[in-house]
Structures are given as structure tokens and as C-alpha cells.
Amino acid sequence: MTREAGLAELKQRLREISDLRGAESVLGWDQATYMPPGGAEARGRQAALLGRLAHERLVDPAIGRLLDSLAPWADAQESDSDAAALVRVTRRDFDRATRVPSAFIQRLSEHTAASYHAWERARPANDFAAMRPLLETTVELSRELAAYHTGYAHPFDALIDLAEDGMTVAAVRALFSELRTGLVPLIAAINARPQIDDRCLTGAFPEPAQQAFGEKAIRAFGYDYTRGRQDKTAHPFMIKLGRGDVRITTRYRTDNLSDGLFSTLHEAGHAMYEQGIDDGLDGTPLYTGTTSGVHESQSRLWENLVGRSLPFWRHWYAELRAAFPGALDDVDVDAFYRAINKVRPSLIRTEADEVTYNLHVMLRFDLELALLEGTLAVADLPEAWCARIQSDLGVSPPDDRDGALQDVHWYGGIVGGAFQSYTLGNIMSAQFFAAARRDLGDLDEQIGAGRYAPLHAWLRERIYRHGRKFTAPEIVRRATGQPLSIAPYLAYLNTKYGALYGL
């Protein structure tokens, strides 16, 4: 077979996998948005079938042979060429997929489905005991999954690497430790100051006005509605159904203004990343965001660095006020800006402010490592959780509902590998934003004028268009000229919250 024919066959096979995954996404989107309850069982079967067909096609030995035959040629290409990246990333996916026996995947998938359904009942019932045996099995299966992937320094590097190519337990621990050192005194200083009044965010905010305002804002950001749409779901998410079809979902609380608004900006950040990938990569494993952390950096950049900034609100506040007549009459833009940036240690990660959020993540990262290493027993998890959140944030959950049962991750998937990306995303968001500021001149002036095109173009050029061609560390270095660093993030937090709290 010639090299051209081999590459064409590989691409043809990858396109079919990609189309099956896209179809699976359509099924998943519909399930979360509009599917009637009666359709759940058949839908589960349809989605499982598409997932199995895609997986079978990925682990087909023919893919391995094609990759082998293309390797010498790909190795001779520039490492940042599409062709080299295609062979490199496909090889990584192929090796990862073929290392894990199908029977194990089936077992894991059945167990996590059962665990998720049990958790849906156990959390409202505050019944950690019901989850204990299931979580013990999940920990076992997570260790087994890690063991299939050899060649890592720490046995659980594999789990992190699956979500966050190129990251290790050691690297995450070092970053988190440094970040913690900076956060603890900042939070202590904030706690010593008079608290911000954020009562203006609660009241009566009709859903249609929230929807219209959010849509206008993200259209201005550059989210393309001809290649996407927004719907309502219980939990907001972004999903790509195929080229030219990247959707977001949001939920609204009519008694609270910030929930729906910032989740809209957040999901739009994810979506603009997917919409910005070079369409020439369509049909290949490169046609998606590179890692969970880099993805999160984009959602947090648009949500927080832009959407919770004073320049942003100087531009939009009059329009927000007009959208909710009467509700914000006595609140000036500075007071509103303070309200949406109030720092207050709390129990729930997903509702946490920018500063304390990362301590929630570190808590989970440390606990899941302890579970995986066997130094913490599942039975002792609730107590360990309470002790840690009390010592880190000075708050105590009244029960496991808002403690060890809080997040779905451990109950609907494996233990290990998911949480660190949230904080890595925060760190990267500030590093990217600082580099953009350096390159784009007066970014605050642009944001204050409602002009996001320069920032959007910078992100597309430096990050979005590459899809999965580069790992997170590579993307950071290419986009910013520096290795991953927490300095810009700490500087951002210290400057912003120093001003807000008069530190």
C-alpha cells in the first residue's frame, strides 16, 4: 500500500469513528433536552450501540497496522504538521484503547451506570452507607484501569494523563501546593475585611429576559448561532454534535440573576473553543479541544476574566438594568461588580467564588489520591471530607449530601483524574489572558467598549484552531511563550480581590 493510500484509509476509518461519536452526541443532547421520559431505555441501548461500534473501529488491528506503516513518514514531518499530529494522537488513542480489555470496559461501564443511578437516590436521602460498597468497587476498578496503562512514574499518573495529556501527579501536586500557599493568606485577608453586600443578585428575574441578555452577550463574544444553539437543561453543558454544530445548555433561576448568566458565559467559552478549531481537522481525533484543563481555561476565561470584570460591566450594565426594570435601580455598576465577585467560603464547589473554588478542587484531588493509594478507606471518606473542608474553609457540611456525596464524578465514573482540570483551567485562563493583554494592547479598553474580536481572534489563533494537535503544556508554551505557571493567576486574584476588599 502506498503512503497516500494508507493515509487515506486511516482518515476514512477515523471519519467513520468521528461520525459515530457525533451521532452519539446527538442522542445524548436530545436525551438531556427534549426526550420524553418513556424514551430512556431505548435511548440507552441506541447510544451504547453507537459507542460500541465506535470503540470496535478504534481498536481494529488494521488501525495499528496503518499507524505502523505511516510512522516513519510521520516522524519525518515537522512535529507541528497536521499529518504528524494525526499519526501521533491517533497512536496515543489507539494504544490507550487497546490496552484495556473490552470485557473490563463493559464491566466498568455497567458498574458506573449502576452507581450513578444509586447516587441519584442516595444523595437526596443523605445515604452514604448505600454508596459505600459501590464506591469501594469504583476505587478497585479505577486502580485496575490505571494498572492497564504502564510506564508512568506514579501508578495514578495514567488516570490524570487520560484527562490531561502530559500532566502527572507530581506536577499537579507541585502546582497545587504553590497555589495553596498563595491562596490561604489571600482568603484569610478577605475574611478579615467587611463583607460585600450581594443581595441585589436575588429577587425576581424573569427567564426570557435572562435568556435574551445572555444570548446577546455571547453573540458579542463571538459564539456563532448559525453553528450552534442554546437550550435549557438541569445541568448546563457544551456538546459538539458535528462540524458546524456546537451547542450549549443553561439553566435559569428566576430568583437569582448570576446562576444562569455566568453559566451561559461559561458554556459559551467551551463552545467558542470547539467552534474555533480548524475545520481541516474534521473527521479526525484532532478535531476537539486538547484537554479538559485547556477547555476549562476557555470557559473560565470568558466567564471570569472577561465576564466578571469591571470593564465588561461598564459596557453592559445599562442594558442589564433595562432588561430587569426596577430590579437594579439602586445598585450602581461598582456595587454590582462587587456583588458578582463576593468571596465567601461555602460548601458547594459549583457555587463557589473564584478564590475559594480551588480549595474545593484540592480537597477532592487529595482525597481521591488517598483513596487510590489506599491510605484512606471509603468508610472514612465522609469524616475526612468534613475535617478537610473545616480546616481549609472553616465551614462544615450538615450532612453528606453537601459533603462526600456532593459531586457526581466519583459516583458516575472513576475515582481519579477529573478534578485537577478545573483548577488547571483556572491557572491557564489567567496565563492566557495575561499573554493576550501583552499582545493586544489595552484589553480592558477593548472589553470596556464591547469589542471582543481581538481577544477572540488571539485565542483562536493561539489555542482554538489547533484542536488536539498539541498537549496542554505545549499549548501553554506556544500561546504564551512560557511554561505553565501559577504566577499570572495569583497576580490576577491578588490584584482583583485586593482592590475589591481593600487589602
Place this chain on the structure above:
Amino acid sequence: MTREAGLAELKQRLREISDLRGAESVLGWDQATYMPPGGAEARGRQAALLGRLAHERLVDPAIGRLLDSLAPWADAQESDSDAAALVRVTRRDFDRATRVPSAFIQRLSEHTAASYHAWERARPANDFAAMRPLLETTVELSRELAAYHTGYAHPFDALIDLAEDGMTVAAVRALFSELRTGLVPLIAAINARPQIDDRCLTGAFPEPAQQAFGEKAIRAFGYDYTRGRQDKTAHPFMIKLGRGDVRITTRYRTDNLSDGLFSTLHEAGHAMYEQGIDDGLDGTPLYTGTTSGVHESQSRLWENLVGRSLPFWRHWYAELRAAFPGALDDVDVDAFYRAINKVRPSLIRTEADEVTYNLHVMLRFDLELALLEGTLAVADLPEAWCARIQSDLGVSPPDDRDGALQDVHWYGGIVGGAFQSYTLGNIMSAQFFAAARRDLGDLDEQIGAGRYAPLHAWLRERIYRHGRKFTAPEIVRRATGQPLSIAPYLAYLNTKYGALYGL
């Protein structure tokens, strides 16, 4: 292989085909309802892939071997047993699918897609000349498709049989000729009478009130919203996405009350048929309505026999009036009943009244047979259309837009086999309704009281639950005790319209 193992393997294979088809339906529903324009290209590829995978699985020689090995056992079962029907119907699908070469299917599918896109431009532009060469190819391909299916008395029996198992050109011709003999004098008599005033149906009818009223009516019929939902599309349709998920779509005109209302009742009829099939048939080719004609009998039964009846409106009219305050104040229920049943020869089939509708169908059936038999050239079609509609209905299309370019069928599919089912559905709807009336006592009294459960249960028991176990002629005989007959339909039309027009 044991018989049990063979049957289990067959069912396993059929379930996968069914799940792929279901997934394809999810993609199709989303494309028609919510997909952003940018997603069209990828969606087309995803849907084509699922269609190809389902087709490959159906024509797998292993299916043929399983059917061969199960045949002696299946033949020994009662012919109305699920097992016998499963083997019989799967054999029919398998033989039909394997007779046609994949390359031909590919060619046909590419041609009809191109033809459809051309028609979308040609119809508004009144450009029949642009469609002529494409339609000539369609006629050629339709003949070729018919030729793959041997063993029929008339070469185009195959095309009819594909849509309407057990029907033939001769049988349709005989029915249509008899029906025509009854319709022509009825229409002439109506035309000689003073016309009904239906101006009350035009005005300002807000969409939310139309939607709410339609939903309430079809919930009362028995359409189950926990296993379905209703959305808006350019063209109304019903689609089954899987067990427990049968959806309908509707369109509304705010200047016209009848369009959205009766299309809602119509699609709900289709949907209740699908919702009523025995769930034990799920995952097999039996788990769908048996033919297009029987399906249409159910949409027309609920739309016309129930929904355009005086007892129905005696129950609902006060509520309709309340839904559109002021709009119907001067119109009593009898006047409203007359308005929604006005008979007026017109150009557009889909907007035609109950009486003249069938002449539209006969016109198309005769013209497509002439095209297929070669007695009519495509170039002469527009003129033949005009001559026929003038002689049948006394109206003349001002251009081809409302003439030979009117229906999508010939331009987005094959020529032959689609139209007859509309009139067969009308005929069967009256025959089923008459049988139900015989069995259920005072059906008018029940409908007048808003009680549809007895009728719905009768239809489910006699028709719906069987899915594709029986052909249309078999279903008619089982449900009514009689062979297919136009007498009930002509009696219905003569009685109803005799009273309406004082004949």
C-alpha cells in the same frame, strides 16, 4: 445451532438494526426541528453512515441462513403467532433488500438527493425545464428498481408492494375506478348547491392558544406525552425514535385556524398507532405500522372521522371559543362545523377537502403509471397535469408551481408507489370506523361526551398492537370481518356531505 439459539441470534441482529434505525430517526428529528444550519453537512454524513450500517446488517448472508434454518419451525407455527410473523416479515425485508445491488441503492440515493435540492429551487422559480432531465432519470431508476423485483403480474406492482404490502396495480385501479364513480356525481351535486361560508377560519389566532388547544385535544384522544412530544417544523410529520418515544410535529398559521389544528390531530393519529404497538415486538421489523395506507387510515380517522365530526365539536367548541376570545363570537357550532367541512375544488392536494382530495391522488397515480409505462413523456407531464385537473376538478394551475412541480414525492424519491396509500387510507379509515361503531354502540354519543377511550382501545386491539404482523388486507379483514371495500367510505361521504349541502 439449536432453534432457540438461532432465534436468539436473529433477534439480536434485528435489534441492532432497529437501534441503528432509531438512532437515525433521532438525527432526522433533530435536523428537522432544532439543528442549526451549520450542522447540515456533518449530519447528512452521520445519517448516511447509520443507514449504511443498518442496511449492511440486514443484507448480511447470516440473516438469510438463520431464516432458512428457522423456516420449517416458523411454518409450523400458527400464522398469527409472533414467531411466524417475525420470520415471515424478516424474510420479506431480507429478500427485498438483497435483490437490489448496493451500487444501485447508492446511485438512487445520490440522484434523489440531487433532485430534491434542485426541486427546492425549481418549484419557487416555476422552472419545470430544470427538473425535466432529473425526473427523466428518476423514471429510469424507478423502472430499474421495479425490475429487480420479479414475480409480479404488473411490472410496477413491485413499487406499490414496497409501500403497501399485498396491494397491486390492478387492485388499486379497480378500487379507484369504483370510488371515482361515486365521487364524481357527489362533487357535481355539491357544486350545484350554495357554497358554505368559511371566513370564520381566517383571522388572528395566536400560536400559543392553538398549541394549547391542540395538545389538550390529542391528550384526550389518548396520545401519551410521557412517550412523545410535539414540536414545530416547516412540514408536519410523525416519527418514532424508539420504544416509548413517538413524536409529532406541527406548523401553525396565525391567520388560519384549521391548518395547525387538523395537522395536529392528523399526526397524533399516526403517533397513537405507533404508541399502541405491542412492546413485545420492539427490536424487530414488526414494531412499526404495517403499511403507509393503514397508517394513513389512522391519521385520517382521528383527523376527519372524529376531528371534523359534529359530535366532536359539540364537546369542544365552547373551549375553542374561549381559547380565541372574540374570534368566534358570531359563529355557532353548526356554522363552524360547516366551515371546516367546506368542499371546494382546488389546486393543492395537501389543502384539499375530504371529498376532492381523492381525485388529486388518482390524478397522480394515473400520471405516474403512464410515466413508468412510457405512455407519457416527462416533457409532456405539465400539460397532462393541467388537462387532467381541469377535467377532474374544473380548476387550472396558473403555473407548474401549483401543477406538476407541486408534490415533493417524484422529486425526492422514486416515481410510483407513494400516492395510492393516501386514498387507501381514506377508504380504510371509514371501514374501520364503521366497524368500531358497530362494536362500540353509540360512538357519536361517546365522541360527543369527549370519551375516546373505547374507540382508542378498539383500534389498539384490532389494529395497533399487531404492528407489521399482518398485511393491510389481512388487518382490514381481522378488524372488520370484511375484505377491503369502498362502500363504507362512500356511505360516510354521501351521508355527511349530503346533510352539509342539503342534497
